Amino acid sequence: MTDLDFRCTGVRPEPFGASPTLLFGLRIEERDHLPVHAVALRCQLRIEPAKRTYDPDEVDMLGDLFGEPTRWSSTLKPLQFAHASITVPAFSGTTHVDLPVPCTYDTEVASASYFRALARGEVPLLMLFSGTVFTGNDRFRAEPIPWHKEASCLMPVAVWQELIEAYFPNTGWLRLRKDCLEDLRRYRSAHALPSWERVFEDLLATAEAAQLKGAE
Template identity: 70%
Template sequence: MTELEFSCLDVRPEPYGTGPTLLFRLRIEAAGGARVHALALRCQLRIEPVQRRYTPAEMEMLGDLFGEPDRWSSTLKPLQFAHASVTVPGFTGATEIDLPVACTYDMEVASAKYFRALADGEVPLLLLFSGTVFTGERGFTAEPVPWHKETGFRMPVKVWQNMIEQYFPGSGWLRVRDDCLESLRRYRSKRALPSWERVFEELLRTAEGGQP
């Protein structure tokens, strides 16, 4: 069986994507300089939140994910980030490829909440690999990529922030139920408010005891 080793070298935003996308630069090495005809690669990306420290402000923002900080010893569990796949062309010995990872800014998704809460530093990621490798000196042999193949990577928070700013400059997204949205629309229409920002600002002032 062909032994493959994976490492993540870098990550950058996709500059021309139709939606938020990160490009993870992977290095793939075949033991003994073996020839690989092609590789159908799958990757699961997971956030390992226990592997970094958090400021008090970040802890406050992460309360809806992990609860109160005094419970974090039991609640700071891995978060699913994304699944991605790529077809790697043939190579001998080693190669480098970009793995495109589609991202979301939907604040109902745990990974987006987590990224949004971080001010700086790095995001500890674990990349777990699977797939099929096609090898053979005479003809083709199909072999599975073992499930234990993985590599860690610490993604700078700034990379995520820059990607989101590129696709959603100065803004964000919230998803609400239809009935809640209809109530908000009626509230906005009744008060002739010019934007959704004004709606939320009024509601927040009222909740904090101020006047609309």
């Protein structure tokens, strides 16, 4: 069976993508140096949060995901990040390719919420590979990539921050129920507010004033 070895050589933002995309550099080696005609490669990426430490501010931001730090020994479980696929062209020995991984900034998605909570350092990722290898010298054959093929990757937090700032500068995303969104639309219209930022600022100011009045 064809023996492929996978290594992650780095990660960087895709500068010209239609949507936020990270490019993971892969070094793929066929250890027996048999000719590889192509690889239909699939990759599952997982975040391994237990493999790094966290600053106090990061701990506070991660409460929604993992609860109180006293519980982290049982709640700091791997998080699903993304699935990606690519067709690797023919090679012999070793080749290098970029694996495009689409990303989201939806704060309801656990991975995006996790990335947003981090201020610095690196994100421990595990890349799990599967797919099909097309190989053969005298005859063409297809072989599955064994499920145990994987690679570790330390993605700098700064790379994620650079990606999000490029596509969504100084902004964030909230997902709301339709009825809640319609209530906000009516509030905005009734008060002739020029932007959604003003809607939330107005509501927060009203709530703060009511809280101060109640405390008197």
